[in-house]
Amino acid sequence: MLVKARRILACVAMPAALSCPCAAGQSPQPAARVIEILADHDSRYKMAGQKQPMITVKAGEPITLRITAKKAKNVNRDGAIHGFTLLHAKDRSPVPDWDFLLKPGVQEFSVTAPGGPGEYLVVCTVICSQDHEGMEMKFVVRP
Ligand SMILES: [Cu+2]
Numbered sequence: 001m002l003v004k005a006r007r008i009l010a011c012v013a014m015p016a017a018l019s020c021p022c023a024a025g026q027s028p029q030p031a032a033r034v035i036e037i038l039a040d041h042d043s044r045y046k047m048a049g050q051k052q053p054m055i056t057v058k059a060g061e062p063i064t065l066r067i068t069a070k071k072a073k074n075v076n077r078d079g080a081i082h083g084f085t086l087l088h089a090k091d092r093s094p095v096p097d098w099d100f101l102l103k104p105g106v107q108e109f110s111v112t113a114p115g116g117p118g119e120y121l122v123v124c125t126v127i128c129s130q131d132h133e134g135m136e137m138k139f140v141v142r143p
Pocket of ligand 1: 043
C-alpha cells in the first residue's frame with residue numbers, strides 16, 4: 001500500500017491567486033470558466049453530475065474554482081477544514097500557485113491551468129478525517 005505522508009498545513013499565508021481580478025491596478029482578464037466543486041463532509045471531492053469527480057481544462061486556460069467546503073471531523077489550527085492542492089500525477093510533485101486551504105463555506109480562486117498537458121491530481125492537504133488519504137480527484141489538462 002502506498003501511503004505517503006502529506007503536509008499538514010498550518011498558518012500558511014493565503015496564496016496570491018486568491019485576489020480578485022477586478023482589484024485595482026490589474027488589467028482586465030479574459031472571462032474565466034467557473035468550475036464548481038464540493039469538498040464534502042465525508043472527505044470527498046464532488047462535482048454535480050459526475051459519479052467520479054474529474055476536472056478537465058485546456059492548457060493555460062483561465063478558470064475560477066468555486067469551492068464549497070463542508071467540515072469533516074477535524075479543523076486545522078488556522079480554521080481550514082480541507083485543502084485543494086494540485087500535483088503532477090506522475091511523481092506527485094506540487095504545481096506552483098495551486099495550493100489552497102479551504103474554510104467552511106464558499107470560496108473562489110482565480111487560477112490559470114498548467115501549461116503542460118497531462119494528468120494531474122487534486123489532493124486534500126488538511127488531515128480532515130480518517131478518510132482523508134482518499135480525498136483526491138483526477139485533473140486532466142488537454143493540449
Ligand atoms: Cu482532507
